[in-house]
Amino acid sequence: xxxxxxxxxxxxxxxxxxxxxxxxxxxxxxxxxxxxxxxxxxxxxxxxxxxxxxxxxxxxxxxxxxxxxxxxxxxxxxxxxxxxxxxxxxxxxxxxxxxxxxxxxxxxxxxxxxxxxxxxxxxxxxxxxxxxxxxxxxx
Amino acid sequence: xxxxxxxxxxxxxxxxxxxxxxxxxxxxxxxxxxxxxxxxxxxxxxxxxxxxxxxxxxxxxxxxxxxxxxxxxxxxxxxxxxxxxxxxxxxxxxxxxxxxxxxxxxxxxxxxxxxxxxxxxxxxxxxxxxxxxxxxxxxxxxxxxxxxxxxxxxxxxxxxxxxxxxxxxxxxxxxxxxxxxxxxxxxxxxxxxxxxxxxxxxxxxxxxxxxxxxxxxxxxxxxxxxxxxxxxxxxxxxxxxxxxxxxxxxxxxxxxxxxxxxxxxxxxxxxxxxxxxxxxxxxxxxxxxxxxxxxxxxxxxxxxxxxxxxxxxxxxxxxxxxxxxxxxxxxxxxxxxxxxxxxxxxxxxxxxxxxxxxxxxxxxxxxxxxxxxxxxxxxxxxxxxxxxxxxxxxxxxxxxxxxxxxxxxxxxxxxxxxxxxxxxxxxxxxxxxxxxxxxxxxxxxxxxxxxxxxxxxxxxxxxxxxxxxxxxxxxxxxxxxxxxxxxxxxxxxxxxxxxxxxxxxxxxxxxxxxxxxxxxxxxxxxxxxxxxxxxxxxxxxxxxxxxxxxxxxxxxxxxx
Numbered sequence: 001x002x003x004x005x006x007x008x009x010x011x012x013x014x015x016x017x018x019x020x021x022x023x024x025x026x027x028x029x030x031x032x033x034x035x036x037x038x039x040x041x042x043x044x045x046x047x048x049x050x051x052x053x054x055x056x057x058x059x060x061x062x063x064x065x066x067x068x069x070x071x072x073x074x075x076x077x078x079x080x081x082x083x084x085x086x087x088x089x090x091x092x093x094x095x096x097x098x099x100x101x102x103x104x105x106x107x108x109x110x111x112x113x114x115x116x117x118x119x120x121x122x123x124x125x126x127x128x129x130x131x132x133x134x135x136x137x138x139x
Numbered sequence: 140x141x142x143x144x145x146x147x148x149x150x151x152x153x154x155x156x157x158x159x160x161x162x163x164x165x166x167x168x169x170x171x172x173x174x175x176x177x178x179x180x181x182x183x184x185x186x187x188x189x190x191x192x193x194x195x196x197x198x199x200x201x202x203x204x205x206x207x208x209x210x211x212x213x214x215x216x217x218x219x220x221x222x223x224x225x226x227x228x229x230x231x232x233x234x235x236x237x238x239x240x241x242x243x244x245x246x247x248x249x250x251x252x253x254x255x256x257x258x259x260x261x262x263x264x265x266x267x268x269x270x271x272x273x274x275x276x277x278x279x280x281x282x283x284x285x286x287x288x289x290x291x292x293x294x295x296x297x298x299x300x301x302x303x304x305x306x307x308x309x310x311x312x313x314x315x316x317x318x319x320x321x322x323x324x325x326x327x328x329x330x331x332x333x334x335x336x337x338x339x340x341x342x343x344x345x346x347x348x349x350x351x352x353x354x355x356x357x358x359x360x361x362x363x364x365x366x367x368x369x370x371x372x373x374x375x376x377x378x379x380x381x382x383x384x385x386x387x388x389x390x391x392x393x394x395x396x397x398x399x400x401x402x403x404x405x406x407x408x409x410x411x412x413x414x415x416x417x418x419x420x421x422x423x424x425x426x427x428x429x430x431x432x433x434x435x436x437x438x439x440x441x442x443x444x445x446x447x448x449x450x451x452x453x454x455x456x457x458x459x460x461x462x463x464x465x466x467x468x469x470x471x472x473x474x475x476x477x478x479x480x481x482x483x484x485x486x487x488x489x490x491x492x493x494x495x496x497x498x499x500x501x502x503x504x505x506x507x508x509x510x511x512x513x514x515x516x517x518x519x520x521x522x523x524x525x526x527x528x529x530x531x532x533x534x535x536x537x538x539x540x541x542x543x544x545x546x547x548x549x550x551x552x553x554x555x556x557x558x559x560x561x562x563x564x565x566x567x568x569x570x571x572x573x574x575x576x577x578x579x580x581x582x583x584x585x586x587x588x589x590x591x592x593x594x595x596x597x598x599x600x601x602x603x604x605x606x607x608x609x610x611x612x613x614x615x616x617x618x619x620x621x622x623x624x625x626x627x628x629x630x631x632x633x634x635x636x637x638x639x640x641x642x643x644x645x646x647x648x649x650x651x652x653x654x655x656x657x658x659x660x661x662x663x664x665x666x667x668x669x670x671x672x673x674x675x676x677x678x679x680x681x682x683x684x685x686x687x688x689x690x691x692x693x694x695x696x697x698x699x
Contacts, residue, residue, distance in 0.1 A: 006466060008447075008464050008465070008466035009464065010446070010447070010462070010463045010464045010466065011332070011446075011453050011455075011461045011462065011463045012332070013332050013445075013446040013453075013463075013584070014332060014579050014584070014585075015175060015176050015177075015329075015330065015331065015332060015579065016176065016328060016329030016330055016331060016332060016333075016334060016335065016455055016456035017156070017176050017177075017178045017179055017455060017456060018332065018453060018454075018455025018456070018457075018459060018461055018522070019178055020461065020522075023447060023466040025466050025467060028467060028468070030447065030466065030467070038521070039521060039522065040155070040156070040157040041156055041157075041178070041455065041457075041459065041461075041522070042178045045178050045181055046178070047177035047178060047576065048177075048576060048577060048591065048594075049576075049577070049578075049579055049585055049588075049591065050178075052588060052590045052591060053579070053584060053585050053588045053590075053591055054447070054588065055587055055588040055589060055590075056428075056445075056583070056584045056585075056587035056588060057445050057447050057448075057467070059429070059587045061429060061430070062428055062429065062442075062445075062470050062471075062473070063427065063428060063429060063430060063434075063440065063442035063443070063471075063473060064442055064470050064471025064472055064473055065442060065471055065472050066439065066440065066441055066442060066472070067430075067437075067439065067440040067442075068438070068439050068440075069437070069438050069439070072438075076430075076435075076437070076440060081472065081474075081482070084439050084441065085482055085483055085486055086486070087438075087439055088422075088424050088439050088483060089483065089486040089487055091395070091422045091438075092395060092397075092422070092487065093487065095394045095395045095421065095422060098394075099392075099394050101374070102374070102378070102392070103392060103393060103394040103395065104393075104394065104395045104396075104397070105378070105379060105384040105387070105393050105395070105396050105397070106396075106397045106399075107381065107384075107396065107397070107398045107399065107401050107403065108337050108340070108342035108399055109333075109337060109342075109399045109400030109401050109476075110330075110331035110332070110333050110334040110336075110337045110401075111331060111332065111333065111400045111401070111446075112333065112337075112399060112400045112476050113333065113336070113449070113451030113452055113453060113463065113476075113477070113496065114333065114336040114339065114340050114451065114452045114453070114454060114460070114500070114503065115451045115452065115477050115496040115499040115500055115503070116399065116400075116451065116475075116476040116477045116480065117333070117336060117337045117340035117341075117342050118340040118341070118348060118499060118502075118503040119477055119480045119481065119484075119499060120342075120397075120399050120476075120480050121340060121341040121342055121347075121348070122366065122484075123480055123483065123484050123487075123489075124397075125341075125347070125353075125362070125366075125373060125374070126362075126366045126368050126372070126373070126489070127484050127487050127488070127489045128487075129372055129373070129374060130374060130378055131344050131345070131353050131374050131376065131377055131378030132344060132378035132379050132384065132393075133341065133342055133343065133344055133378055134342065134343060134344050134378070134379070134380050134381045134384065135334075135337045135338075135342040135343075135381075135401065136381060136401045136403060
């Protein structure tokens, strides 16, 4: 039997139930997942996605570098963080200066953490200056 | 969640998952719980089979919960208001209402009672197809229960009458006093792991974190102080919703869209229209773990870390804030989303100094009353349900005990409105959409898990045997489903789960994107599109010789 290098307690990322799970990791791979009993949500139970649905974390087509398209019609190319962040900063500031803050819109994510959602709406409201913030939870 | 916010003052599940087993009546509508929220489905089955609760199911389809239901009301899609108003009618007519509760804790009863006077079960039967006697039985069962919980999900909200649907559910609970005690209440089941959190954190155009309105100057002053910006810098006018943003691009006022961890190109309704918007916007920036359909159109794509590679918190459907913890290093140069936003904000001149998600949480807790008593150290010992106002507060499993968030519970008279698009001569079938157990949402995650994809590899269209016979379609044959907006090909699943005249499809499959068909007509208040009802036609599809290229002329997408 395999012995895990690490067993990390965390929260399942699929539906809104928020089952508590253990990720069993060996050699940098999640090879087993079990439900945790020490909580009032799932009492050790898991559905088929929560138990077997984590291959995507290790998928070959995960994004590993920033991508940039220099002009419409051209393809996306790998670039550095410095270039990509600089490009976005520049374009957002230009658009904001020309068309005002309300010409920019932000979509926050029902898949990301509270901390990340908080930061993105703060970026929109406090830095850019627009309330054009929404997410796909209406959907 | 606009419906509940209006009637109770707080738009969230009022009770807790662990109380389901204590209810003696479960009323489930517009939720295929055992497939979309399987672990809550398990608690419902346990309540019925082990603890003797009765289950009333109001759903057009013969879903798995129907096997557990004491009473299954199969309404025509889009007629929920008619059925629920008729249940209220019977409760008032037969003096089953909780008079003390109405007097002490609610307002607007008289106007509401007048509005449902005409809603006899017989009238509702004509509109909905649900036998009048079943409506009467449901009213008696619900009103006579000691502890009754109402559950719904997107089957209630994804209509042009979504807010109305929620309010008629709310009326029922106020009428009988099934709220504000354990194992009662109004329980919307959230579809995504952190929808509740995204809303709580102000991912909405009209509110700051904690549902504090942007139009309120005192609130803007508080955030200006907390964020160290000038008051004038915070816009007092609510912003645009998702559907308004895509429309705004086409009308020219939106020039840039920044998308974090979403795929609107698969999840939004009337996709051809959405695609036009995302293709024509001047600047599109995405941060995601995959090059999804939206990111493929982007000017810049930032590689993000998955949930297994970062720390932070998610808030589940019962308002429980829980930790996630890093188990792996992010691949290549991928960064956690918070780190990307932080880097961008610094470049744009913000003096942000966070060094970890724990820092960010401390700031958001200081500005969000519901989260005020939480921090990562406390959450490490177990999740906490908001509101949690102080560091020694244990959290709140049941909302509205003794008093509603808004003071008194508000009855709202609701009139019946039909769906925006109903079957007609040209498009005689009604299409409804939803989920299956083995996949999740746009399929970005679950379809990359070979085990799950092997069980459910291809898009199916559920069709009733009677209709299949008329069309000459056998189980497993290909059909083309088309609406005024688009067309997709799927495998026919001939089953009695859906009623005659109805087609059911899931939205998990990019190669047969059902949202090419759906209508982007929205609920006027919540702006949720009507995914659950649109008019389509269906025909047998004779595939080209090469099955590989089958969907290419039909879909604007390539295989993910």
